[in-house]
Amino acid sequence: MRSNGIHVHWARDAAEHNHIVHGILSDHGARSLIKSKSMLTEECGFRPYMASVGIEVIETDLGERIQQLDNEDPSHVVVPAVHKLRTDVAEVFAKTIGTDPANSEVHYLAEAQREATRPLILAADAGMTGGNFAVAETGTFVVCTNEGNADLSANVPKLHIASIGIEKIIPRLEHLAVFVRLLSRSALGSPVTQYTSHFRGPREGGEMHIVLVDNGRSERLGMEEFWTSLKCIRCGACMNTCPVYRRSGGLSYGATYSGPIGLIIDPTFNQRKYSNLPFASTLNGSCSNVCPVKINIHEQIYAWRRVLAERHESSLAKRVEMKAAGELLSRPAAYRAAIAAADVALAHLPRFVIYNGLNAWGKHREVPHPPQQTFHSWYQANRGGK
Amino acid sequence: MSSRDDILASVRANRPRVDRPLPTVPMFDGGKPASLLAAFKDNLHRMGGVFLDPPATGDPLAPLRAKIADAKIVCSTVPEIAGNRDIASLGKPRDLADVDFAIVRASFGVAETGSVLLSDADLRVNAVAYLAQHLIVLLDPADIVVNLQHAYRRPEFRDRHYASFHTGPSATADIEGVLIHGAQGVRSLSVLPLARATGNITH
Numbered sequence: 388m389r390s391n392g393i394h395v396h397w398a399r400d401a402a403e404h405n406h407i408v409h410g411i412l413s414d415h416g417a418r419s420l421i422k423s424k425s426m427l428t429e430e431c432g433f434r435p436y437m438a439s440v441g442i443e444v445i446e447t448d449l450g451e452r453i454q455q456l457d458n459e460d461p462s463h464v465v466v467p468a469v470h471k472l473r474t475d476v477a478e479v480f481a482k483t484i485g486t487d488p489a490n491s492e493v494h495y496l497a498e499a500q501r502e503a504t505r506p507l508i509l510a511a512d513a514g515m516t517g518g519n520f521a522v523a524e525t526g527t528f529v530v531c532t533n534e535g536n537a538d539l540s541a542n543v544p545k546l547h548i549a550s551i552g553i554e555k556i557i558p559r560l561e562h563l564a565v566f567v568r569l570l571s572r573s574a575l576g577s578p579v580t581q582y583t584s585h586f587r588g589p590r591e592g593g594e595m596h597i598v599l600v601d602n603g604r605s606e607r608l609g610m611e612e613f614w615t616s617l618k619c620i621r622c623g624a625c626m627n628t629c630p631v632y633r634r635s636g637g638l639s640y641g642a643t644y645s646g647p648i649g650l651i652i653d654p655t656f657n658q659r660k661y662s663n664l665p666f667a668s669t670l671n672g673s674c675s676n677v678c679p680v681k682i683n684i685h686e687q688i689y690a691w692r693r694v695l696a697e698r699h700e701s702s703l704a705k706r707v708e709m710k711a712a713g714e715l716l717s718r719p720a721a722y723r724a725a726i727a728a729a730d731v732a733l734a735h736l737p738r739f740v741i742y743n744g745l746n747a748w749g750k751h752r753e754v755p756h757p758p759q760q761t762f763h764s765w766y767q768a769n770r771g772g773k
Numbered sequence: 774m775s776s777r778d779d780i781l782a783s784v785r786a787n788r789p790r791v792d793r794p795l796p797t798v799p800m801f802d803g804g805k806p807a808s809l810l811a812a813f814k815d816n817l818h819r820m821g822g823v824f825l826d827p828p829a830t831g832d833p834l835a836p837l838r839a840k841i842a843d844a845k846i847v848c849s850t851v852p853e854i855a856g857n858r859d860i861a862s863l864g865k866p867r868d869l870a871d872v873d874f875a876i877v878r879a880s881f882g883v884a885e886t887g888s889v890l891l892s893d894a895d896l897r898v899n900a901v902a903y904l905a906q907h908l909i910v911l912l913d914p915a916d917i918v919v920n921l922q923h924a925y926r927r928p929e930f931r932d933r934h935y936a937s938f939h940t941g942p943s944a945t946a947d948i949e950g951v952l953i954h955g956a957q958g959v960r961s962l963s964v965l966p967l968a969r970a971t972g973n974i975t976h
Contacts, residue, residue, distance in 0.1 A: 391934070392934075397775070397776040397777040397779075398776060399776050399779055403776060449945045449948070449956055449957075450945075450947035453947070466946070466947060467947070468947055468948070471948075472949065493948045493949060493951040493953065494951075494953060496948055497945060497947075497948060497953040497956060498955075501955065501956065504957065505870070505957075509867040509870055525930060527930065533943070533944045534943050534944065534945050534956035534957045535943040535958025535959070536956070536957040536958070538899070538900075538902070538903045538958065539903045539904070539958065542866060542899040542903065542935075543866050543867055543900050543903075543904070553784070559795075560925040560930055561798045561922070561925060562798065563925060564798070564920075564922045564924070564925045565798060567921060568921060575946075577820065578816065578819075578820075578885065578886045578887075578940075579820075579886040579938065580940070581821075581940050581941050581942070581943060581944050582937055582938070582940075582958070583888075583937065583938040583940075584935070584936075584937035584938075585930060585933075585936045585937065587930075587933065587934050587936075589934065590899055590934060591893075601780045601783070605780055605783035605787055606783065607787075608784060608787040608788065609786065609787030609789075611789070614787075614789055
């Protein structure tokens, strides 16, 4: 990359990444930055940092822009605003870019956003992209989008900065052919993204910087059970198939990476903060089944539970519950008695006993109606003699 | 130690102990289609691109001329047709913001995906392929390779500073999965098959 005229920077962590990018922008007197979607910059808390130093960041991906205008994190790695209905978008755009609040026609909303963003793209002092892949053989980095917004970000302003995780480096161009196919097929089911752009050096009169970011990746490489999560190409297939993700949505994870891949990546950043995430899974294995780079996601989710339990990162309440559950589940007769008693209790106890601080499940919702009889007693009555 | 040295030392120390030599990647070209042009056309169409069928007789540029007949500003980087915005005398990329149609020639096409490769040499100013409202690409049918594996053997990926596969126009499905063309980039992409000019250029 250096011999092709690219300025190469290295960042150990998120803070160093943000500091480096800020430095480059300051050197050029840049006050506004247009950027395409990058999970790495989400991971680095890049936008809040830039706001704190007075540099305006404009997201150019439609979904990411909706989320930025709504002050909300992306809920999906490929489709950031997937949880929003068109009426939600109409509400956000009416407040922020002055569209008609009563018009939630999708073409109208997308067109309004195009027209509102175009002047910002033309006036920006600098452009920023992520990188889906980087090829060691040629010093190329590759950015895949469907909107063409990364190419606008990279090719309209004079200065282009790309932030790339060190795990994105692959050996040769012949390998790139395999990964480019995998990404779009697994993300959206299309043979390739609309735009697959290869950057090998600055354009004439332009300047190009890349920031190679570690932020825990090299350390993760040494975790015997978990290092293969570094193979992730952020296609989102595991999210799209996950019954928990599909019900709860990406924002409920409260972390940069949601869905099954998030469950095994997020704890590498902060075991205590994300200690609950690996428990948000049914271990059905659908994620591992669809993963194009063959990460054993559900097995790693299970392994994380063990690691977190051993390190006592789970809460006291959970540990007490789990110990009690362990005792109960190891004795079938006691279990059956407890279930029957609980069903009766749920049907007759006053609300304040069921809905209190100890029952996290009942904080925002009703507990399910107890069945008339347990499956075991039904089976005994109907099939027991056969 | 510099950050670079720190990171590289950490990678070396943590490298998994697996003995896995680089695999040989096949060319995946077993089921080669009978006509690369026909396969290209089908796949381009699938991705929202328009294939301009050349007329059987007469002016091969007729479908292109019809497209740009009502356009105010046309920027051409090809000798086959002249525009009215000269890309050579451009101050900044943003000066292309009012272009209605850009006309360029692709380095080559890919039958498997219906993609055209546009390099910095093809575009002259990279932004023209994104700021224009519509993009028309000339493609020599002799320049179509069978798949991505073959595509990545092309010299453009080693010689050019910028090279981009375009597969259909700018698209998004970010609001309720509804497909929209012209998200931020061009609203339409048309490809006209036309052999490269070999001397007799007419304007």
